[in-house]
Amino acid sequence: xxxxxxxxxxxxxxxGSKEGAVSxxxxxxxxxxxxxxxxxxxxxxxxVKKPLYSRMGNPTTAKLESIMAEMDEGIGAVxxxxxxxxxxxxxxxxxxxxxxIISIGGLFGGTYAxxxxxxxxxxxxxxxxxxxxxxxxxKAINDNTKIIFLESVGNPxxxxxxxxxxxxxxxxxxxxxxxxxxxxxxxxxxxxxxxxITVYSTTKIISGNSSALGGCVVFRAIRENADKFKTQRxxxxxxxxxxxxxxxxxxxAKKRALRDLGxxxxxxxxxxxxxxxxxxxLRLPRIVKSVExxxxxxxxxxxxxxxxxxxxxxxxxxxxxxxxxxCGTLLTIDMQSKEHAYDFLRKTKIATITANIGxxxxxxxxxxxxxxxxxxxxxxxxxxxxxxxxxxxIGLENPVEIINDFIQATK
Numbered sequence: 001x002x003x004x005x006x007x008x009x010x011x012x013x014x015x016g017s018k019e020g021a022v023s024x025x026x027x028x029x030x031x032x033x034x035x036x037x038x039x040x041x042x043x044x045x046x047x048v049k050k051p052l053y054s055r056m057g058n059p060t061t062a063k064l065e066s067i068m069a070e071m072d073e074g075i076g077a078v079x080x081x082x083x084x085x086x087x088x089x090x091x092x093x094x095x096x097x098x099x100x101i102i103s104i105g106g107l108f109g110g111t112y113a114x115x116x117x118x119x120x121x122x123x124x125x126x127x128x129x130x131x132x133x134x135x136x137x138x139k140a141i142n143d144n145t146k147i148i149f150l151e152s153v154g155n156p157x158x159x160x161x162x163x164x165x166x167x168x169x170x171x172x173x174x175x176x177x178x179x180x181x182x183x184x185x186x187x188x189x190x191x192x193x194x195x196x197i198t199v200y201s202t203t204k205i206i207s208g209n210s211s212a213l214g215g216c217v218v219f220r221a222i223r224e225n226a227d228k229f230k231t232q233r234x235x236x237x238x239x240x241x242x243x244x245x246x247x248x249x250x251x252x253a254k255k256r257a258l259r260d261l262g263x264x265x266x267x268x269x270x271x272x273x274x275x276x277x278x279x280x281x282l283r284l285p286r287i288v289k290s291v292e293x294x295x296x297x298x299x300x301x302x303x304x305x306x307x308x309x310x311x312x313x314x315x316x317x318x319x320x321x322x323x324x325x326x327c328g329t330l331l332t333i334d335m336q337s338k339e340h341a342y343d344f345l346r347k348t349k350i351a352t353i354t355a356n357i358g359x360x361x362x363x364x365x366x367x368x369x370x371x372x373x374x375x376x377x378x379x380x381x382x383x384x385x386x387x388x389x390x391x392x393x394i395g396l397e398n399p400v401e402i403i404n405d406f407i408q409a410t411k
Contacts, residue, residue: 083201167194
């Protein structure tokens with residue numbers, strides 16, 4: 001039984017109930033009654049495990065968090081209002097003024113803007129490196145480095161990181177490794193490969209149908225013996241480790257980010273995400289197979305396709321060795337110019353033009369004129385954004401029909 005089939009059982013059995021309402025319940029209350037002042041005190045100090053206030057957690061959202069944590073073999077999770085909310089919560093829970101981030105590989109435009117523009121306004125510096133610049137990455141680590149951040153698959157440059165090797169560098173210098181696993185839930189298991197935290201935009205393939213905006217951060221357990229979070233690099237964590245033990249990263253994230261920045265998940269969105277999660281293990285393998293089929297066939301027709309399944313891709317060997325369950329829903333095609341890209345998008349009958357990815361439908365977007373339109377030429381070059389680049393997210397449609405549609409759209 002492969003891992004996708006195994007998760008079909010896990011998700012359906014975990015999300016549905018055997019008694020009472022089968023579908024998850026939506027707890028649509030912003031606040032909760034404590035009943036007594038003693039209980040209120042216990043809830044606030046953490047000794048009583050009951051809902052405090054929906055900004056800090058909600059029963060519907062808690063169910064989603066427990067399943068996401070189990071999916072990634074983490075100690076726990078915090079769901080958020082969006083994928084960018086998840087990234088912001090994860091990084092801000094570990095950062096202060098004067099700290100530094102090492103960001104590796106291609107980056108979603110919103111994440112790049114957060115690191116390069118927004119966090120720099122608050123005295124936090126980010127160093128950006130190519131996915132294979134291992135020596136430069138190691139040399140850039142200093143006493144102020146708090147986070148190494150990477151995407152499991154570069155969005156949209158489709159470059160693949162060596163997560164194990166980067167994790168070994170992070171461990172060598174006791175630096176937290178955060179992996180954005182939005183594109184590859186189930187396919188890649190970052191915590192098992194050495195990451196400390198994974199982040200998701202659950203809006204994408206996890207919910208799968210553009211109906212629910214959301215995000216999630218999954219944390220590993222604090223180890224009893226030597227642990228990088230017990231070092232002087234993270235002195236603020238010591239009180240949380242003392243009070244919460246192996247779950248310390250969760251109250252740290254809630255009190256240093258969620259409480260004050262308020263990127264809280266909505267109960268209705270959490271419910272919709274749970275419904276999408278039930279079928280993730282069915283949808284993802286079909287789409288992964290379709291992505292390869294489409295990419296290889298388009299390449300045969302002379303279309304400039306970028307996907308690691310193509311033998312000429314610089315990370316083809318890494319794809320075959322480390323990404324045996326695929327690398328998500330994405331591929332890109334380069335139409336060489338904005339005009340030709342626009343012509344393709346006008347002609348395609350299957351692709352929906354939108355900024356989302358990981359949908360049940362095939363989606364497409366011209367990168368340079370949309371998400372990356374505010375970026376300068378040097379930054380676009382680093383991120384792999386050319387004038388004719390179109391990002392494609394393959395959906396559940398018949399791959400033969402997608403191929404035929406795309407071929408006619410290139411003529």
